[in-house]
């Protein structure tokens with residue numbers, strides 16, 4: 031049995047004592063600098079958090095074994111609302127939260143009190159998370175730890191913002207932002223329940239009118255105003271008549287509340303139900319046509335104005351809603367307060383011409399999909415199709431006045447601009463979907479006055495960001511496009527707020543820089559923080575000049591030294607250390623940070639640092655599911671990290687988080703998975719410990735031994751290739767499963783010779799064990815240190831060299847020959863299974879020489895891409911011997927063409943190089959093995975040998991690489 035806890039403790043202590051992961055500049059060694067997004071210490075870690083950090087650590091350990099001087103630091107993000115919001119919930123006595131803390135994470139109730147201040151909570155969880163990271167065996171240089179409210183850090187952030195401002199990237203003004211009315215704060219992704227980004231959409235509210243009343247219909251497709259047949263309200267919702275600035279608007283009650291945040295003066299005059307609006311007639315401001323107000327259930331009063339225009343020719347929802355109404359009897363219509371005369375005559379008005387569709391594309395798609403009701407979920411799909419087709423390929427029809435003939439995309443902008451200019455429409459903002467602040471309040475859009483922004487919308491800045499991205503490694507590669515898109519659509523982002531912990535804006539100290547803005551270039555800060563902690567300068571002296579010198583090499587060391595009291599040689603040391611580790615080689619984080627943090631990092635680096643110091647790589651990974659489901663308190667499937675380490679061991683846990691999925695996918699964790707990983711590792715432990723007992727001797731290596739060593743090289747190559755792109759699942763499979771499979775085969779094959787040839791076999795087993803231990807070390811470092819020590823390895827396996835492929839040991843010919851035996855074994859097993867006979871004697875017949883000629887001809891043709899039965903026969907008949915076999919050759923040719931066609935090119939090449947294989951010898955060498963496997967006699971002969979015993983006439987079925995079989 032493996033005592034996981036003891037092994038973990040032992041090696042964590044040894045690493046610490048050896049200062050193994052403390053990275054100092056070393057001019058003789060190439061560096062590799064990895065960082066991973068620092069955590070908000072506002073709750074304990076669960077295994078979901080473990081994946082990103084483990085992947086970063088695996089990466090760090092892999093590079094270290096490749097000979098790099100690897101720096102992996104860690105710090106704590108105290109800034110902003112994530113901690114404050116948690117403290118608030120705790121202080122308010124939120125039962126859910128208290129239960130999570132006490133029942134799931136086992137925080138002692140008597141300690142909850144100390145979590146009721148932001149600092150108290152942050153300190154508590156910093157310690158908790160740090161312990162978890164240490165116990166997971168992360169190879170972190172803890173000397174560089176800091177928090178984002180440290181005075182030195184604040185001075186660093188001041189410098190960052192002064193730089194951004196100098197470069198013209200800070201703006202102040204009014205912009206729509208996600209806003210929590212309860213907290214009175216702008217809200218970003220990290221402030222919301224479920225980490226949802228409050229995405230803002232710009233709507234055009236087109237003002238339909240009835241007398242002095244305005245019905246602002248919110249739309250993303252203003253160009254369709256020409257196809258309006260009616261407008262919709264939700265009959266069951268609450269509406270109001272309100273004075274909005276100087277007009278009288280009819281909107282949903284919720285809309286009236288939200289308009290205030292958009293900067294309108296709103297005074298509610300009268301409340302009513304939607305049903306009371308039905309049958310009123312309003313005038314389309316674009317066409318002058320009078321249209322009725324009708325009811326539709328799909329209208330969401332919480333979204334935009336709650337008043338919607340109906341364009342049944344081009345909007346599937348509208349088409350279905352109208353069709354439903356028209357399907358009602360006159361009595362039913364009247365019961366709803368509708369005049370049949372308002373409903374019956376309405377006909378869709380086609381205003382966009384789309385190739386491949388008739389006059390009413392929406393109607394067509396709805397009928398084709400067989401959609402009947404407004405609550406059919408396929409309406410979304412139908413809508414997507416129609417909108418997409420019209421946007422890409424649509425042209426405005428002749429009935430759209432001056433816009434006729436325009437492309438939809440152009441018409442949309444033109445109609446919108448014109449309507450607004452004529453006072454017939456206005457702009458309103460709404461969230462794409464509802465988002466809730468961590469305090470539980472629904473987020474609204476607010477036009478924020480005098481807010482400070484980082485202007486990620488600046489086109490020149492976007493260009494720089496693209497240039498950085500172009501030169502960067504993005505892993506998994508599939509995410510590159512997502513970064514491209516985010517760079518393109520990012521707009522000005524609010525960067526400061528009035529509450530929370532953090533750094534004050536240097537020029538406006540009543541504002542505090544928010545969490546996604548003070549976390550973009552701190553990778554630079556890690557490189558020098560340990561010196562600041564040691565030298566203890568007065569933070570106030572670390573002004574712009576100091577950082578300019580350290581990070582940009584500007585100004586004079588002497589002046590900075592005078593001001594800060596830091597000796598010149600120390601300043602130079604910091605500058606050198608920064609230049610040694612920068613640029614950053616790998617930034618790790620969960621994929622949810624692509625749309626903000628990771629892209630902000632790119633932008634800010636390009637704004638502040640010279641081009642050669644821009645980040646070089648970003649590595650992202652999916653999240654962790656628990657038995658296929660999201661982890662959540664309500665599902666009771668959260669496993670705290672500390673608990674998981676205790677239950678499974680750190681190494682089995684690390685392996686589980688890495689082995690189940692490539693970084694691009696979500697990983698699916700389960701207790702049974704972790705247990706099976708632990709068992710796999712325990713078997714490995716036993717085997718390596720056994721191998722460690724014997725050094726072995728390579729003087730008597732046979733083909734089968736060389737085969738195993740060849741396979742070993744293949745797995746090293748495969749694992750190394752996978753690791754280069756951090757395809758960790760593939761790597762683990764090569765190192766552990768594929769290798770074990772070959773090893774099992776090898777052990778079976780040599781079982782009969784185990785006694786006589788123990789030295790050679792032990793030699794092979796030892797080489798395999800060493801390579802496996804090394805390659806698994808990034809994943810399961812504690813166990814591998816223990817095994818490395820047993821194997822007599824030098825120093826720590828953590829810094830041992832990653833195995834290199836020994837090309838000389840790669841023997842494709844031996845692998846081909848071994849495959850003959852494998853195939854033979856499988857064929858025999860198959861026959862026995864099918865026939866159910868108890869074998870007494872197995873006869874194997876190898877193909878005769880003329881068949882080899884045909885086969886090699888087939889390989890030649892296949893390599894030239896010219897293989898078919900006809901050409902093969904023609905080629906064969908150029909040979910005199912084969913011409914004599916006028917009947918057999920075509921028959922055999924037909925029998926092998928398909929097989930050869932399916933053979934991969936590299937195998938064809940190998941087999942051509944090998945030429946005729948003496949299969950008699952290959953099988954003869956394995957005869958003992960086959961005898962032992964089937965516990966019966968095994969004889970082998972060539973199909974044309976005169977002494978052949980072949981009562982059933984099977985021998986003629988023999989093919990090269992596929993002996994024929996007869997079983998008695």
Ligand SMILES: [Zn+2]
Nearest residue numbers: 210213467469
């Ligand atoms: Zn709130």
